Amino acid sequence: MWAGTGEEDSRNTISPGCGIFKSTDGGLTWKRVGLEKSGAIGRIVVHPTNPNIVYVAALGQPWSANPDRGLYKTTDGGQTWQLVKFISDRAGFIDVAMDPSNPEVLFAASWQRVRGPYFLNSGGPAARSGRRATAARRGLRSKAAVCLKRPKAASASRSRRRSQDHLPDVEADTLPNAKPAAGKAAQTRPSGLYHSADGGATWEKMNDHDVRPFYYSQVRVDPKDPNRVYFSSTPLNFSNDGGKTIGNATVGIHVDHHAMWIDPTIPIT
Numbered sequence: 001m002w003a004g005t006g007e008e009d010s011r012n013t014i015s016p017g018c019g020i021f022k023s024t025d026g027g028l029t030w031k032r033v034g035l036e037k038s039g040a041i042g043r044i045v046v047h048p049t050n051p052n053i054v055y056v057a058a059l060g061q062p063w064s065a066n067p068d069r070g071l072y073k074t075t076d077g078g079q080t081w082q083l084v085k086f087i088s089d090r091a092g093f094i095d096v097a098m099d100p101s102n103p104e105v106l107f108a109a110s111w112q113r114v115r116g117p118y119f120l121n122s123g124g125p126a127a128r129s130g131r132r133a134t135a136a137r138r139g140l141r142s143k144a145a146v147c148l149k150r151p152k153a154a155s156a157s158r159s160r161r162r163s164q165d166h167l168p169d170v171e172a173d174t175l176p177n178a179k180p181a182a183g184k185a186a187q188t189r190p191s192g193l194y195h196s197a198d199g200g201a202t203w204e205k206m207n208d209h210d211v212r213p214f215y216y217s218q219v220r221v222d223p224k225d226p227n228r229v230y231f232s233s234t235p236l237n238f239s240n241d242g243g244k245t246i247g248n249a250t251v252g253i254h255v256d257h258h259a260m261w262i263d264p265t266i267p268i269t
Helices: none
Strands: 002-004 020-022 041-046 054-058 070-074 082-085 091-098 106-116 119-122 129-131 142-146 154-158 192-196 204-207 219-221 229-231 237-239
Touching (some): 002 041
Antiparallel strands (some): 142 154, 219 229
């Protein structure tokens, strides 16, 4: 078991991180195994057949620039770490997902942000998302998810997205549901939920529902049904048709759902 520390949801009250921890006894005891200066860890993925290979999306320190951001990889169970993807000292990685049909292909998303007690600078030219052998997140912040049954069916909830690692970024030019100010042009790159049917090469906007994305925007795809997707958090929404129509999965339950996990062995009804 692996646990990353630090809060990647950038409110003005935020918990700092102190690295990544590993347990070899089912969580009874834990040992820190590096990345002490990574600031905040957004996501951890483990190789399906080799548990010593682990990827970590490290967002970085919230209050200032630091060089310990990026996408990290270990091949020896955390004894050593390699920075396999670095954007800048202001843009770290917020999410990473693995292609279930090919663990050598990753979908990852970076985000440039600096937090202060009374401000948040979110997005910028240093953030990007793409397919690395990497695709999706940044700006106000983006999340990536891949369907186990159809690995090329990827979803991204984000204000910024990029389809391939060598192509230009696309960042939302307005907040979700925002109307252009007087004298300003209408938005051409709206925020919302996007879907890719070709592994991130092209993206289609499914809806514009992405509430407060800097704080708790999430997206998860059913492991066996690429059209069943869960996203955002105010409330936690779901869709059975890839995002075209939206339902509420948490009626009567308080918002602030910061994490989601779907058991691939138990069908969702």
